[in-house]
Every structure is written in C-alpha cells, then in structure tokens.
Amino acid sequence: RIVYVNGEYLPEDQARVSVFDRGFLFADGVYEVTSVIDGKLVDFPGHAARLERSLAELDMPSPMTSGELLAIHRELVARNDVTEGMVYLQITRGAPADRDFVFPDPAETPQTVVLFTQSKGLVDSPAAQTGLKVISIPDIRWGRRDIKTVQLLYPSVGKMMARRAGADDAWMVEDGFVTEGTSNNAYIVKDGRIITRQLGNEILHGITRAAVLAFAREAQMQVEERPFTIEEAQAADEAFITSASTFVMPVVSVDGVALGDGKPGPVARRLREIYIEQSRKAAV
Ligand code: PMP
Numbered sequence: 001r002i003v004y005v006n007g008e009y010l011p012e013d014q015a016r017v018s019v020f021d022r023g024f025l026f027a028d029g030v031y032e033v034t035s036v037i038d039g040k041l042v043d044f045p046g047h048a049a050r051l052e053r054s055l056a057e058l059d060m061p062s063p064m065t066s067g068e069l070l071a072i073h074r075e076l077v078a079r080n081d082v083t084e085g086m087v088y089l090q091i092t093r094g095a096p097a098d099r100d101f102v103f104p105d106p107a108e109t110p111q112t113v114v115l116f117t118q119s120k121g122l123v124d125s126p127a128a129q130t131g132l133k134v135i136s137i138p139d140i141r142w143g144r145r146d147i148k149t150v151q152l153l154y155p156s157v158g159k160m161m162a163r164r165a166g167a168d169d170a171w172m173v174e175d176g177f178v179t180e181g182t183s184n185n186a187y188i189v190k191d192g193r194i195i196t197r198q199l200g201n202e203i204l205h206g207i208t209r210a211a212v213l214a215f216a217r218e219a220q221m222q223v224e225e226r227p228f229t230i231e232e233a234q235a236a237d238e239a240f241i242t243s244a245s246t247f248v249m250p251v252v253s254v255d256g257v258a259l260g261d262g263k264p265g266p267v268a269r270r271l272r273e274i275y276i277e278q279s280r281k282a283a284v
Pocket of ligand 1: 208
C-alpha cells in the first residue's frame with residue numbers, strides 16, 4: 001500500500017513519523033475519514049469543511065488548501081486502486097525537539113500530515129442485512145466531542161465492551177440521554193418519526209448525519225432533533241446509526257432488547273438506499 005506522509009508518497013513500510021510527534025505523545029491531532037464509492041470520494045467538501053473547523057478549534061493552522069487535499073486523496077485512491085473503502089487523513093501538531101505540554105510554535109514545528117487508504121466493501125455490507133446489536137455504556141469522553149480529535153481510546157474500549165457482551169457496538173449515555181455511538185451518530189424511529197440528538201459539543205457533527213437528515217426531509221419524513229434515552233430506544237420501532245464508513249446501518253437490539261420484529265426496519269433500509277444512490281451520483 002502507498003501512503004502519504006508530509007509531501008511524499010511512500011510504500012507503507014518506508015513511511016516514518018517521529019517518536020516526538022505530538023499525535024503519538026499527546027493525541028494532539030485531528031482526523032477525517034472519507035468514504036470511496038466507485039473510486040470516487042463521497043462528500044469531500046463536507047469532510048474538508050469539518051477538518052478546517054477541527055483545526056481552527058485547536059489553534060492549528062491548515063497545512064494546505066482543500067483543493068490540495070482533494071488532489072492527495074485522489075492520488076492515493078488511484079495509486080492503491082481503491083474502488084470502495086475509505087481514505088483516512090490525520091494532521092498532528094508535529095514533532096518538536098522535546099516533549100512539552102506547551103504547544104510548539106507552528107513556524108518552527110511543521111505539522112505532520114498522514115493519509116492512507118483502506119479497501120473495504122461498503123455498499124454490499126453483510127451487516128446491513130442483519131443489523132447491529134448495541135449496548136449502552138457511560139459517555140466519559142471529554143467535553144469537545146464536536147472536534148474530531150485522535151483521542152480514540154475510549155471509543156476503542158467501548159467497542160471492546162460491546163464485543164465482550166456479544167454485541168457489535170456501544171451507544172454512549174450522558175445525564176440519562178444517548179449522545180452517540182462509539183464512531184457514529186445514533187437514531188431511533190418511532191411512529192415514522194426519526195429522532196436523533198441535536199448538534200452541540202456533546203457529539204461529533206457527522207457529515208453522513210447532515211446528508212441523511214437532508215434526504216429524509218426531502219422525502220417528507222419527520223425529523224426530530226432532540227436527545228433520547230435508552231428506554232425510549234428500546235420501545236422504538238427501529239433504530240440505526242450513520243457514519244462515513246457504514247453509511248446508514250440498521251440497529252436491531254439495544255441492551256439485549258429487540259426492536260420491532262428484530263430485523264432491520266423499513267426507514268433505515270430506505271434511508272440507506274437513498275444515501276447510497278445520492279452519494280454515488282454526487283461523488284467526486
Ligand atoms: N460520531 C463519532 C464519535 C464518530 O467517530 C463518527 C465517525 N468518525 C461519527 C459520529 C460519524 O461522522 P461521519 O458521518 O462524519 O463519519
């Protein structure tokens with residue numbers, strides 16, 4: 001696999017970052033994941049805009065324009081023959097001469113920019129046929145979940161908790177309400193209404209979420225942006241998650257309680273179809 005590191009395209013085993021990189025030592029970095037369908041990027045402008053926002057919120061300069069970023073994404077997709085999968089991008093505050101909590105001067109310490117691809121079938125995912133089982137876990141992440149940082153230890157621990165419980169993923173709960181999934185936004189459907197938590201610092205502003213809610217509204221579906229509880233989810237007709245790497249993925253049980261008939265629901269299935277069809281058309 002060819003990866004991109006600080007201006008160079010290299011075989012992955014020749015790519016290097018410093019042991020003093022702040023991404024490694026402090027999780028001082030941001031990332032993006034953009035999906036690829038038919039060898040094209042899905043919603044690149046949305047991901048580029050969120051990246052700019054994540055960088056700005058952490059006082060990190062933009063290392064390049066979004067046009068340059070797009071060119072690197074495309075080059076990597078081409079070099080690795082990705083027809084379906086993801087492009088992962090990470091920008092850290094770089095590697096100063098020594099470990100120090102204080103941010104280095106960006107004029108003296110260039111940022112580290114890394115991109116790599118992952119080839120993976122996304123459209124014909126078997127999980128979309130069976131649906132996911134989720135468990136609930138407390139949300140003990142920091143308070144700026146709207147910034148897409150590389151602090152992914154707790155989401156990783158949460159996925160392991162789910163796996164050990166025989167489930168696929170975890171929904172995180174804070175003050176009695178679901179915030180989001182470990183790496184996705186969470187939704188329930190009740191009496192035809194789609195319910196998902198409103199945007200704020202408590203959740204990542206999903207690029208897929210924005211697209212799916214827009215498609216739902218265009219299709220005259222009712223959308224309520226408000227918090228919901230695990231009990232409300234267990235009493236829902238259906239549920240689903242969204243993310244760049246899963247699109248719309250049905251959820252069929254919450255903490256062991258089956259939703260509806262225990263199969264992927266019609267709203268989730270329809271939104272998945274619409275999302276894939278529209279993303280295919282708009283991909284660049
Ligand atoms: N929430 C969290 C915590 C995530 O990690 C992700 C995926 N990166 C999402 C939501 C979904 O965001 P997107 O639709 O932009 O992939």
